[in-house]
Amino acid sequence: MRRGPALNPFADAEPRRALGFAALIAAALGALLAIAHVGGPAVSLVPSIAPVELRLDFSAVTTTVPFLALIAVVAPAVGLWSLTRGGAGDGLRLAVFVGAMIGVLLAQSVAAFFFAWETMSLVSAFLVGTHHERRDVRRALLSYLLVSQLGALCIAALLALLGAHAGSFRFPDIVRAAPALPTGLRTAVMALALVGFGSKAGLVPLHFWLPRAHPAAPANASALLSGVMLNVAVYGLLVVSFALAAPLPLSWGIAVLLVGMFSAIFGALYAAVDTDVKRLLAYSSIENLGIVAGVLGLAICAAALHDGALETLALAALLLHAIVHGLFKSLLFLAAGNVAEAAGTTDLEHLGGLRRPLPFTAPVLVIGSLAAAALPPLSGFASEWLVFRGFIGALAIVPPPLAALLALAIGTLAATSGMAALAFAKMLGIALFGEPRTTHVVERERPDAATVGLAWLALPCVALGLAPSVALAGCAVVAGALSGSSAFDPGPLPVLPVLLGALPAAGALGALLLARRRGVRRVATWTCGSPVTPRSQYTATAFSKPIRRIFGFVLFPDHLEIRDAGASRWFPVRVRYAVTTRYVFDEAARYVAAAAQRLARRMRIVQAGLLRVYLAYAVVAVLVLLAAAR
Amino acid sequence: MNAGLQYVLIVALAPLLQGTLQSLRAKLQGGFGPTPLQPYRDLRKLWAKEALAATETSALVVAAPGIVLGVALTFAALVPAPGGGRGVPHIDALAIALVLALGRFVLVLAALDGRSGFSAMAASREMTFAALTEAPLVLALVSSAAGAGEGSAKMPVAGILAAAALLLVMLSETARVPVDNQATHYELTMIHEGLVLEYSGWSLALLRYGAYVRQAAFYVLAAGLLPGPPGTALLWLAGFVVIVPAVERTYAKLRLYEVPQLFASSVVLALASIGLRIAGAGAW
Numbered sequence: 058m059r060r061g062p063a064l065n066p067f068a069d070a071e072p073r074r075a076l077g078f079a080a081l082i083a084a085a086l087g088a089l090l091a092i093a094h095v096g097g098p099a100v101s102l103v104p105s106i107a108p109v110e111l112r113l114d115f116s117a118v119t120t121t122v123p124f125l126a127l128i129a130v131v132a133p134a135v136g137l138w139s140l141t142r143g144g145a146g147d148g149l150r151l152a153v154f155v156g157a158m159i160g161v162l163l164a165q166s167v168a169a170f171f172f173a174w175e176t177m178s179l180v181s182a183f184l185v186g187t188h189h190e191r192r193d194v195r196r197a198l199l200s201y202l203l204v205s206q207l208g209a210l211c212i213a214a215l216l217a218l219l220g221a222h223a224g225s226f227r228f229p230d231i232v233r234a235a236p237a238l239p240t241g242l243r244t245a246v247m248a249l250a251l252v253g254f255g256s257k258a259g260l261v262p263l264h265f266w267l268p269r270a271h272p273a274a275p276a277n278a279s280a281l282l283s284g285v286m287l288n289v290a291v292y293g294l295l296v297v298s299f300a301l302a303a304p305l306p307l308s309w310g311i312a313v314l315l316v317g318m319f320s321a322i323f324g325a326l327y328a329a330v331d332t333d334v335k336r337l338l339a340y341s342s343i344e345n346l347g348i349v350a351g352v353l354g355l356a357i358c359a360a361a362l363h364d365g366a367l368e369t370l371a372l373a374a375l376l377l378h379a380i381v382h383g384l385f386k387s388l389l390f391l392a393a394g395n396v397a398e399a400a401g402t403t404d405l406e407h408l409g410g411l412r413r414p415l416p417f418t419a420p421v422l423v424i425g426s427l428a429a430a431a432l433p434p435l436s437g438f439a440s441e442w443l444v445f446r447g448f449i450g451a452l453a454i455v456p457p458p459l460a461a462l463l464a465l466a467i468g469t470l471a472a473t474s475g476m477a478a479l480a481f482a483k484m485l486g487i488a489l490f491g492e493p494r495t496t497h498v499v500e501r502e503r504p505d506a507a508t509v510g511l512a513w514l515a516l517p518c519v520a521l522g523l524a525p526s527v528a529l530a531g532c533a534v535v536a537g538a539l540s541g542s543s544a545f546d547p548g549p550l551p552v553l554p555v556l557l558g559a560l561p562a563a564g565a566l567g568a569l570l571l572a573r574r575r576g577v578r579r580v581a582t583w584t585c586g587s588p589v590t591p592r593s594q595y596t597a598t599a600f601s602k603p604i605r606r607i608f609g610f611v612l613f614p615d616h617l618e619i620r621d622a623g624a625s626r627w628f629p630v631r632v633r634y635a636v637t638t639r640y641v642f643d644e645a646a647r648y649v650a651a652a653a654q655r656l657a658r659r660m661r662i663v664q665a666g667l668l669r670v671y672l673a674y675a676v677v678a679v680l681v682l683l684a685a686a687r
Numbered sequence: 688m689n690a691g692l693q694y695v696l697i698v699a700l701a702p703l704l705q706g707t708l709q710s711l712r713a714k715l716q717g718g719f720g721p722t723p724l725q726p727y728r729d730l731r732k733l734w735a736k737e738a739l740a741a742t743e744t745s746a747l748v749v750a751a752p753g754i755v756l757g758v759a760l761t762f763a764a765l766v767p768a769p770g771g772g773r774g775v776p777h778i779d780a781l782a783i784a785l786v787l788a789l790g791r792f793v794l795v796l797a798a799l800d801g802r803s804g805f806s807a808m809a810a811s812r813e814m815t816f817a818a819l820t821e822a823p824l825v826l827a828l829v830s831s832a833a834g835a836g837e838g839s840a841k842m843p844v845a846g847i848l849a850a851a852a853l854l855l856v857m858l859s860e861t862a863r864v865p866v867d868n869q870a871t872h873y874e875l876t877m878i879h880e881g882l883v884l885e886y887s888g889w890s891l892a893l894l895r896y897g898a899y900v901r902q903a904a905f906y907v908l909a910a911g912l913l914p915g916p917p918g919t920a921l922l923w924l925a926g927f928v929v930i931v932p933a934v935e936r937t938y939a940k941l942r943l944y945e946v947p948q949l950f951a952s953s954v955v956l957a958l959a960s961i962g963l964r965i966a967g968a969g970a971w
Contacts, residue, residue: 486799490799564752
């Protein structure tokens with residue numbers, strides 16, 4: 058029975074969208090309010106009745122400011138996008154999600170942190186499962202839930218360990234007790250943090266949920282998942298390694314650095330060969346979070362070596378790159394949502410020429426991709442340059458064996474940026490330019506609230522590139538507060554993007570002016586006389602073939618050719634051709650899963666199905682417990 | 688050398704360098720070859736001709752040659768003068784790598800907009816090789832940044848290794864045998880030439896001039912990595928002008944899938960250079 062709009066205003070789509078928008082704006086305002094109250098007194102939500110371990114303390118500290126600022130920028134854009142696109146009920150759910158993330162950032166006690174973290178995990182799982190009627194979505198949801206609950210268990214364990222050691226479950230007390238942590242406990246805590254937060258941040262090898270969850274989730278959820286939630290996980294790692302379990306030994310810095318570099322290069326490699334826009338973006342997230350983790354490792358090393366200036370530089374680079382990635386990635390996911398709605402697919406093999414029907418989405422897709430490929434003068438260049446400055450500066454300071462490792466890291470980072478450029482050149486070149494590869498009619502886009510949201514996100518991607526000083530100053534203050542050293546030298550970065558971008562921009566303008574004055578004659582494309590058809594264009598698979606072959610030792614390329622012979626085998630009626638890559642980690646996981654199943658089958662012997670055997674088990678268990686308790 | 692003077696020389700003499708290389712290559716192959724001034728004549732001829740563009744292409748295709756030239760001119764400005772007053776505070780490895788990537792990115796997008804299979808194939812190869820050369824390029828420059836100025840005198844071997852690594856990258860970036868062949872007329876084997884296949888007239892002139900400037904800047908950059916007092920850089924430059932045509936004369940173009948091994952050796956050389964500097968930590 059359908060209730061009338063007079064009884065239930067939420068039955069209609071429009072009020073629900075408006076309410077979702079209002080809720081997201083409120084969440085953004087909440088983030089701003091928290092920034093305004095940095096350093097203020099903690100708010101306790103369960104003051105006296107509950108046991109002291111369950112106190113929910115919330116307060117804003119300096120470290121959270123960049124993350125809160127990111128939320129304050131991204132949430133309104135997602136709100137604007139959801140006003141006209143996506144499902145009608147998305148906005149409210151997304152607002153709850155954003156609220157939970159703000160809760161994680163503000164939490165100052167174990168119970169508060171864990172409560173907010175689990176809320177965030179579960180709400181994000183609901184978001185991933187929005188289209189649960191699809192089988193692939195249900196599978197993605199399952200793998201996401203598994204990883205996120207495994208991570209939550211690790212986080213619960215590490216918080217419990219820290220709380221038990223400090224004798225208090227409030228963060229300030231834990232931080233005070235941190236220097237006295239025994240080595241074994243510190244190692245355990247950090248290992249748990251790396252699994253717990255690393256799995257949420259999509260670090261290899263616990264990244265596998267990311268490329269599955271993103272194609273499954275709606276675009277606005279993806280934007281918040283990749284743009285903000287991954288950064289909340291980075292915040293968790295940052296807080297554990299620089300406050301709750303600080304100071305960490307050098308070896309942990311190296312471990313985090315290695316994990317980061319692995320994630321960066323694998324993410325970039327898979328992004329380079331993938332042919333689905335949303336999956337490509339998910340792999341790019343793994344790459345960028347890998348870079349963030351790598352520079353976190355560098356910061357831990359610097360802290361262990363007591364080099365305050367390097368520590369501040371590395372932390373500032375970490376914060377800047379995390380923010381910049383959050384901004385361009387939410388922009389790209391929202392734009393990918395527009396592509397999906399317009400073309401009905403995000404598979405690059407079918408797309409093409411979208412710059413004509415999507416005159417508003419195409420420019421922001423270009424801006425986001427240029428930033429993601431770290432090209433000057435956009436924001437990605439500024440943050441990547443600062444990350445490199447940290448690594449190159451460290452080479453001169455650290456002892457020889459570590460310096461050799463840093464040299465390898467620099468090479469890896471450079472290769473990563475080259476791969477990312479390839480991935481995004483492929484994505485843009487195939488999706489926006491040329492002609493559609495399969496015949497589908499794409500309606501011409503009209504500007505709406507979603508367009509405003511995209512422009513709102515594109516603005517900081519350009520502004521932080523042209524004038525990085527604003528963000529730099531803020532990141533330096535926060536980094537200085539964490540490292541205790543205010544020495545920060547960004548080198549020529551404040552003016553570098555403009556210097557590098559000026560001549561290319563002038564060249565573009567000059568060429569366009571020349572074309573206007575002298576004219577450009579339009580002729581057919583040269584293809585040795587054969588006709589140019591949409592199907593004769595290069596495809597995304599073909600574009601990435603050289604990389605697939607060169608890195609065949611980790612990508613395991615496979616191709617499949619099906620010929621429909623018809624009357625003569627020399628003139629096939631139809632040829633289908635498919636290329637697949639297998640993922641090293643999936644293969645490894647499959648191997649582990651098979652081994653686990655074999656083991657489980659062996660263990661079935663104990664399940665005899667006889668009541669007396671089970672009773673015997675119970676008696677033995679009770680006896681063991683009694684013996685243990687005595 | 689004065690940085691401003693160096694910039695003017697790179698920008699003015701870039702076509703002459705190309706002409707010298709082509710003429711020397713022809714002579715080594717037993718031919719007469721054009722005069723070293725031929726690129727200037729080619730540029731003048733192209734500049735006077737009208738430009739063509741494929742139907743239904745975007746403004747990017749028209750703007751790309753200008754961007755590529757702007758990138759080359761920026762790159763030339765980033766090259767530090769060997770010894771003495773350098774143009775930028777220190778070799779900015781990443782700025783160089785990423786500004787070059789910008790020009791390439793734009794040209795690849797323009798190539799894919801043209802819908803030509805030849806250009807797209809070249810675009811794919813260009814991006815692949817660029818992704819593979821990014822690491823040795825950055826590593827070689829990072830190594831030299833440490834040795835800039837007095838350090839290069841202290842660590843001559845490290846400088847030579849870095850220059851060797853950069854030379855291999857340079858062969859790819861400036862479209863030379865064994866990576867690419869500028870003289871080919873066969874579209875399927877083209878890499879750099881294939882990317883600009885759709886261009887003609889004055890827009891091709893912009894692209895060609897950009898490629899010449901980029902090439903000259905690379906030569907000066909590599910010469911600057913080698914040891915010796917400032918004056919010797921000119922000597923090293925002359926050495927490159929002989930070595931590169933000699934390589935083109937001696938070797939055949941490598942198969943596409945064997946080129947990565949060349950880049951792998953380049954990575955090893957660059958890492959060895961950095962390793963030497965780390966071992967002799969005083970040079971940092």
